[in-house]
Amino acid sequence: MRPATALGCRFRMKPLASSPLLGLFRDFSQGYAALFAFGFVLPFLYMAMSFIPMGIMERVGTSRNASTLVMLIAIAAVVTITYTLLEIVRAQVLERMGTVIDQKLTRLCFDAFNREKRGPGGTPAQALADLQTVRRFLCGPSLSALVDAFWSPLFVIVMFAISPAFGVLILALLAFSGAASVATHYLAAGHLKAAQRMEAEANEFGLAVSRNAEALRVMGMLPWLTERWYNLHSEGVGWRVAAQARAARIGLLPRIVQNGQMIIVYGLGGFLFLQGDIHIGVLFVVLMMMMRAQGPLQHIITNWSAIQSFWLAAKRLDGLLRGIDGRTKHLSLPAPSGPLVVSRLVGGPPETEKPIVNDVSFTLQPGRILGIVGPSGAGKSCLSRLVVGIWKARRGQIVFGEQDLSHWNQDELGRHIGYVPQDVEFLPGTVAENIARFDPDATSQKILAAVELAGIHDIVRLLPQGYATRLGPGGHTLSGGQRQRLALARAVYGLPRLVVLDEPNSNLDAAAEQVLGRSMQALRDAGAAVIVVSHRISLLGYCDDILVLNEGAVQAIGAREQIFARLPRLKNPAPTMPPVLNLEAARAS
Numbered sequence: 001m002r003p004a005t006a007l008g009c010r011f012r013m014k015p016l017a018s019s020p021l022l023g024l025f026r027d028f029s030q031g032y033a034a035l036f037a038f039g040f041v042l043p044f045l046y047m048a049m050s051f052i053p054m055g056i057m058e059r060v061g062t063s064r065n066a067s068t069l070v071m072l073i074a075i076a077a078v079v080t081i082t083y084t085l086l087e088i089v090r091a092q093v094l095e096r097m098g099t100v101i102d103q104k105l106t107r108l109c110f111d112a113f114n115r116e117k118r119g120p121g122g123t124p125a126q127a128l129a130d131l132q133t134v135r136r137f138l139c140g141p142s143l144s145a146l147v148d149a150f151w152s153p154l155f156v157i158v159m160f161a162i163s164p165a166f167g168v169l170i171l172a173l174l175a176f177s178g179a180a181s182v183a184t185h186y187l188a189a190g191h192l193k194a195a196q197r198m199e200a201e202a203n204e205f206g207l208a209v210s211r212n213a214e215a216l217r218v219m220g221m222l223p224w225l226t227e228r229w230y231n232l233h234s235e236g237v238g239w240r241v242a243a244q245a246r247a248a249r250i251g252l253l254p255r256i257v258q259n260g261q262m263i264i265v266y267g268l269g270g271f272l273f274l275q276g277d278i279h280i281g282v283l284f285v286v287l288m289m290m291m292r293a294q295g296p297l298q299h300i301i302t303n304w305s306a307i308q309s310f311w312l313a314a315k316r317l318d319g320l321l322r323g324i325d326g327r328t329k330h331l332s333l334p335a336p337s338g339p340l341v342v343s344r345l346v347g348g349p350p351e352t353e354k355p356i357v358n359d360v361s362f363t364l365q366p367g368r369i370l371g372i373v374g375p376s377g378a379g380k381s382c383l384s385r386l387v388v389g390i391w392k393a394r395r396g397q398i399v400f401g402e403q404d405l406s407h408w409n410q411d412e413l414g415r416h417i418g419y420v421p422q423d424v425e426f427l428p429g430t431v432a433e434n435i436a437r438f439d440p441d442a443t444s445q446k447i448l449a450a451v452e453l454a455g456i457h458d459i460v461r462l463l464p465q466g467y468a469t470r471l472g473p474g475g476h477t478l479s480g481g482q483r484q485r486l487a488l489a490r491a492v493y494g495l496p497r498l499v500v501l502d503e504p505n506s507n508l509d510a511a512a513e514q515v516l517g518r519s520m521q522a523l524r525d526a527g528a529a530v531i532v533v534s535h536r537i538s539l540l541g542y543c544d545d546i547l548v549l550n551e552g553a554v555q556a557i558g559a560r561e562q563i564f565a566r567l568p569r570l571k572n573p574a575p576t577m578p579p580v581l582n583l584e585a586a587r588a589s
């Protein structure tokens with residue numbers, strides 16, 4: 001563990017080093033130490049300010065000397081300006097540190113939550129919200145209030161020095177408002193939790209409806225869905241109103257006490273004055289100190305939920321970063337050259353206990369095309385996802401170019417892999433950017449080579465702004481077939497060594513399918529290993545080998561003609577007949 005020096009003292013960094021998030025703050029330890037020091041200087045300046053009204057009353061009131069008044073006002077002005085400037089500097093330092101920490105964190109977290117989708121950071125939306133919460137806290141007044149609260153006892157001590165009665169009064173007020181807030185928090189916590197749960201449920205439901213609004217509208221479902229959403233929403237509002245009502249009931253007494261504080265101080269002060277214990281001018285000092293001693297604590301109490309949210313958000317982000325930190329660091333490996341060897345592969349979606357793919361083995365040489373066929377739900381897409389490394393294998397091995405897939409740095413390996421998933425999505429950006437995978441070093445030649453290989457000149461030519469046409473939400477809408485063909489161009493960008501196509505022809509007509517077949521052949525000729533999942537016999541004609549998958553296991557594997565000979569139904573699939581429905585019985589039920 002590396003000892004660090006801050007504020008001139010050395011301390012062990014064990015807790016910081018064991019937490020990636022806190023580790024990030026290590027670089028800013030001197031900045032935070034400066035903030036703490038500011039927190040120490042500011043109270044003294046504030047005390048100096050609070051003694052000036054008393055000085056004016058005492059000195060000017062008795063001497064009636066104008067020059068004393070001017071001098072005191074000049075001192076007050078200097079102290080006030082210094083205090084204000086220091087407060088501004090502190091806010092700026094906080095803002096700058098928050099911004100730099102945010103810059104570092106944002107990159108790390110964006111990368112982390114896109115790799116570890118189901119990690120402790122929750123959903124990407126949650127991780128983004130957590131980032132905002134952490135940033136707001138680090139740059140906002142809550143952190144200053146926490147530092148100021150640390151120095152609040154100084155004011156209590158001064159009040160005890162003025163009169164023990166004032167000291168006891170401030171302690172009693174602090175204890176009372178603290179206890180009242182804790183009670184409010186606990187009494188309303190259950191209701192607030194229920195409100196948040198219902199609000200989240202209503203939001204999720206609302207988003208799902210708006211994503212599918214067109215289809216739901218034409219089926220006349222909107223009135224029922226509106227009713228369903230409204231019920232969820234109103235339940236959330238109901239819990240929130242109930243929580244506020246509880247908080248208001250218990251918060252009434254503290255509010256009365258807070259509003260009557262001045263009267264209490266004047267009453268006690270007047271009594272002490274009559275006893276001859278204090279000078280009447282001390283009352284100004286006491287009032288100002290009272291405000292300053294309570295201010296940060298009040299802020300913390302009022303913003304307790306924000307502080308709690310920061311804590312929870314920071315813990316989640318820390319967990320997310322820990323997941324990334326704990327991953328094996330991979331060495332850079334040379335571009336894979338050699339066969340894809342899948343041995344006794346077992347695996348499936350991480351969220352399911354039972355593996356979908358069971359004991360699958362095959363070898364695919366570079367320059368060959370393997371077709372994967374099988375009934376719906378056989379596990380073809382799951383196998384494709386395992387092969388490209390989206391999911392980790394539970395057992396077995398995938399070796400590509402003599403290296404185990406798990407030994408590769410994911411980002412580097414990705415450049416040697418092309419993948420067309422069943423559901424194609426494009427990101428907000430131009431056609432050229434999407435084809436080039438948003439590679440900042442993309443060249444026109446590389447993009448054109450991909451377009452050539454995928455044979456999609458005709459599609460790009462017909463787009464409103466050609467390669468500059470914007471895709472994604474709010475951009476140009478592509479047809480299903482256009483999407484698949486553009487996705488093929490993205491998959492073959494940079495001529496990867498392994499190309500996996502999951503039903504790349506499900507939306508293609510016969511002509512486009514032929515173009516796809518030619519692209520596969522061109523990839524094969526360029527030495528790539530190609531895997532294609534397809535139901536259509538027409539595409540299997542381009543394959544060298546065929547793997548028949550059934551219930552996640554290999555039913556047959558071999559050269560195309562050999563498999564066609566063994567399973568002639570593959571070559572001449574019988575039209576699937578829908579089961580005959582007993583319409584009368586269906587209507588009756």
Ligand SMILES: Nc1ncnc2c1ncn2[C@@H]1O[C@H](COP(=O)(O)OP(=O)(O)OP(=O)(O)O)[C@@H](O)[C@H]1O
Nearest residue numbers: 349351352356374375376377378379380381382383
């Ligand atoms: N992300 C997932 N989470 C849970 N289960 C999944 C997931 N993806 C697939 N499955 C399940 O795995 C099984 C195989 O699905 P898969 O999509 O691999 O089948 P397929 O052979 O590609 O079918 P199709 O030809 O209809 O596309 C199915 O029972 C499916 O419900």
